[in-house]
Amino acid sequence: MAVLKRVKDRSEARRGFNWRVFVVDLLLWTAFIDVLSGIFLYTPGHFAHSLHVNPLGLTFRQWAVWHTIVGFVLTFAVLYHVVLNWRPLVAYIRQRARAVALRSEFLWALLLSAYLVVATVLYWPPVSTIWDFRTTLNGVWAYRVWKDDTVADLAKIRRLKVEQVLARFEKYGIEAAPEEKLAEVAKRSGYPVYDLYLIARGREPALRR
Amino acid sequence: MFLAVRMARRRFQWRPFAANLLLISALVEIVSGVYLYTPGYIASVINFNFLGLNFRQWAIVHTVFGLVFLIVAVWHIVYNWRPIVRYVTGRARAAFGYRREHLWSLLVVLFFSVTSIANWPPSGPIWDYRYTLREYWVAWGFTRMTVADLAENRNVPVEKAIARLKKYGIEARPDSNLAELAKNSKYTAYDLYLIVRGRRPQTR
Numbered sequence: 114m115a116v117l118k119r120v121k122d123r124s125e126a127r128r129g130f131n132w133r134v135f136v137v138d139l140l141l142w143t144a145f146i147d148v149l150s151g152i153f154l155y156t157p158g159h160f161a162h163s164l165h166v167n168p169l170g171l172t173f174r175q176w177a178v179w180h181t182i183v184g185f186v187l188t189f190a191v192l193y194h195v196v197l198n199w200r201p202l203v204a205y206i207r208q209r210a211r212a213v214a215l216r217s218e219f220l221w222a223l224l225l226s227a228y229l230v231v232a233t234v235l236y237w238p239p240v241s242t243i244w245d246f247r248t249t250l251n252g253v254w255a256y257r258v259w260k261d262d263t264v265a266d267l268a269k270i271r272r273l274k275v276e277q278v279l280a281r282f283e284k285y286g287i288e289a290a291p292e293e294k295l296a297e298v299a300k301r302s303g304y305p306v307y308d309l310y311l312i313a314r315g316r317e318p319a320l321r322r
Numbered sequence: 323m324f325l326a327v328r329m330a331r332r333r334f335q336w337r338p339f340a341a342n343l344l345l346i347s348a349l350v351e352i353v354s355g356v357y358l359y360t361p362g363y364i365a366s367v368i369n370f371n372f373l374g375l376n377f378r379q380w381a382i383v384h385t386v387f388g389l390v391f392l393i394v395a396v397w398h399i400v401y402n403w404r405p406i407v408r409y410v411t412g413r414a415r416a417a418f419g420y421r422r423e424h425l426w427s428l429l430v431v432l433f434f435s436v437t438s439i440a441n442w443p444p445s446g447p448i449w450d451y452r453y454t455l456r457e458y459w460v461a462w463g464f465t466r467m468t469v470a471d472l473a474e475n476r477n478v479p480v481e482k483a484i485a486r487l488k489k490y491g492i493e494a495r496p497d498s499n500l501a502e503l504a505k506n507s508k509y510t511a512y513d514l515y516l517i518v519r520g521r522r523p524q525t526r
Contacts, residue, residue: 138427222342
């Protein structure tokens with residue numbers, strides 16, 4: 114066994130470094146990390162810090178930096194992958210460009226992408242639904258984490274004065290006491306816990322407009 | 323005409339459709355990602371809308387196409403399950419021969435992951451460079467903006483903006499050019515933006 118291993122090691126040492134294998138592996142790893150971190154940044158991402166929810170022990174900033182830096186590595190890997198496979202890629206495109214098959218499916222893929230961009234600008238479904246769903250999920254997160262916290266706890270989390278939070282609540286006709294639980298305030302006022310968080314921060318409520 | 327008839331007769335092929343969508347969404351993700359790095363988040367301040375889209379719209383494009391990419395990637399794997407299994411099992415057999423490449427790719431990813439999380443070089447400076455670029459963008463945008471423009475942009479009354487600038491020893495009028503103001507004060511263009519918003523400047 115030891116002899117076999119030594120022979121294998123020697124043959125590997127003789128062989129040059131295979132950049133194609135390396136780049137494909139890099140593409141897979143970086144795509145996986147960016148998808149994973151992207152899902153976290155979609156929700157609860159930006160207010161995970163206030164929720165004290167830190168998956169893998171990382172803060173929002175660390176997730177954002179990780180997503181960005183690995184995104185850059187992914188971009189370089191994609192470019193290098195194209196450079197390494199330039200000839201087969203050009204031959205493939207030329208061959209497929211002649212076939213009707215590519216034109217039709219490519220056109221539909223392009224049309225769908227164009228629609229999504231237009232839907233973003235005009236805020237049409239399914240784009241608006243996807244983006245609004247983020248707020249809904251934030252509402253779920255906020256309720257699950259803060260339902261047993263009081264108004265005073267929320268003020269402490271956001272480093273605000275309790276009086277300031279109560280005054281902001283009053284602007285929206287929400288009567289509350291510092292020691293009252295957020296879930297109770299939400300039930301009585303009709304504003305979900307996530308909206309109470311936004312109002313406390315001086316922002317517009319998102320779930321009940 | 324002939325092409326249209328042929329296209330109508332032929333059945334729609336989902337595999338090339340998924341592959342094309344995967345490529346397009348990956349491209350959109352890269353372009354929007356680079357834009358969001360900078361000047362994206364400062365674009366609305368300097369009234370700069372790349373390709374006519376504002377920051378929020380670019381963020382939505384990045385999110386939606388990210389979701390499309392994820393769905394199509396899973397779909398692509400399902401559609402190409404057999405060749406992928408053959409490829410993976412073939413590679414698994416050959417994996418021993420390529421262990422150096424696998425190890426190096428893993429090391430590179432680990433290196434950038436650890437340095438990102440710990441804010442060590444080179445990842446830390448790459449992230450921080452965003453702030454340097456922000457400074458350039460704001461300085462460029464402010465060459466064609468007045469105090470009144472910025473106040474309007476940030477929903478701050480002009481008088482309040484002028485009073486806030488005065489607190490830091492910056493004498494300004496509604497029609498004062500922001501780039502000129504920054505040049506004649508000890509503050510950067512981005513600091514003026516922070517002051518107008520009622521925040522503390524970063525320059526000490």
